[in-house]
Amino acid sequence: MAFNLNFAKNRTVNITIKDHAIRYVELKNVQSSIIQRMGEYYLPVGLIKEGKILDFDTLSTILEQCVSEWKIPKRMVRFLVPDPFVVIRKVMIPKDIRVDEIKGYLYMEIGSSIHLPFEDPVFDFHLLDKGNSETNELLLFAAPETIVREYIDLFEEAKLKPVVADISSLALNRCFNQLDSVQAAENYIMIQCDLQTVNVCIFEKNIPVIMRHLTMDIDRGKWEHSLNSDSVLSFRYSGDREDILFPLEEIYNEIEKVMNFYQFSLNQGKAQVQKLLVDGDHPWLDEIYHHMRKRFAIPITKLSDLKESQDANQIPHQFYLNVGLGLKEV
Numbered sequence: 001m002a003f004n005l006n007f008a009k010n011r012t013v014n015i016t017i018k019d020h021a022i023r024y025v026e027l028k029n030v031q032s033s034i035i036q037r038m039g040e041y042y043l044p045v046g047l048i049k050e051g052k053i054l055d056f057d058t059l060s061t062i063l064e065q066c067v068s069e070w071k072i073p074k075r076m077v078r079f080l081v082p083d084p085f086v087v088i089r090k091v092m093i094p095k096d097i098r099v100d101e102i103k104g105y106l107y108m109e110i111g112s113s114i115h116l117p118f119e120d121p122v123f124d125f126h127l128l129d130k131g132n133s134e135t136n137e138l139l140l141f142a143a144p145e146t147i148v149r150e151y152i153d154l155f156e157e158a159k160l161k162p163v164v165a166d167i168s169s170l171a172l173n174r175c176f177n178q179l180d181s182v183q184a185a186e187n188y189i190m191i192q193c194d195l196q197t198v199n200v201c202i203f204e205k206n207i208p209v210i211m212r213h214l215t216m217d218i219d220r221g222k223w224e225h226s227l228n229s230d231s232v233l234s235f236r237y238s239g240d241r242e243d244i245l246f247p248l249e250e251i252y253n254e255i256e257k258v259m260n261f262y263q264f265s266l267n268q269g270k271a272q273v274q275k276l277l278v279d280g281d282h283p284w285l286d287e288i289y290h291h292m293r294k295r296f297a298i299p300i301t302k303l304s305d306l307k308e309s310q311d312a313n314q315i316p317h318q319f320y321l322n323v324g325l326g327l328k329e330v
Helices: 056-070 099-109 145-157 168-179 242-266 285-295 303-310 317-326
Strands: 013-017 021-027 035-042 076-080 087-094 121-131 135-144 161-166 187-193 197-204 207-215 223-227 233-237 275-279 300-302
Touching (some): 021 317, 056 145, 087 099, 087 121, 099 121, 135 145, 161 168, 168 187, 168 303, 187 242, 242 285, 275 303, 285 300, 303 317
Parallel strands (some): 076 161
Antiparallel strands (some): 013 021, 187 197
């Protein structure tokens, strides 16, 4: 038996940084999705674009202000690698390579037999059950080191201690599974609908196998924001509704293409997506959910509905990603 010395002042916080907002959540513990504290800050246009930091100094100043207001200085932090820079790829390796040798093997092969769309990656892997007598199959997760390093520098400038970099699809899937364990035999697609982007990820037995990051051509300046007494943002669109609905129709078409690619190109019609999970911080998420129910002929689940059915302490849906991040062990 060991004492848990993770007192409140040392508890890890979970911060997500998107183009339009910084959010933080502190959970009661990593076994629970109960939120103890949370906060949110709107980011002006021009600081970050599709995950790429454009104005480091201003963003750093804002984050330092948030850390002070939220009273979380010197805390350990879990954070997300921006979706546009994450690559997920299946890789075959020789059967005789031991598990403790795999990372070294990947270091040697990336750039030669394993090609990525960027140089100097940071990466991790998950060994799969598939393979044959000569090879093993693994799932490679990679991102540019320059991007990850920039976010680490940002947190360290704000006197925080980044300890875990995660992927949004894995974080959100963790949250879904705690509330409603997805059947291991199911193949399901997870849709994250945010203010201007949509991330699509197909899972097999809780393992992500395909990920696509989609953008919507929307004038963000027409989204008017306000902050309530709980430091939570709300948005109202001042333009024509069709400015939002038309790009969403294009997104639904792209989702169908991803599902068809998975079914017919990857699996020759032998496997298909059986369930759709949807979440995100889009202000019209409920409407998007209802459009998807009419559009797709598979069961669709919204994370906020699962949460509300189990917990009387309802929280804004834009914080569920932070909750999933917090469920990851440091």
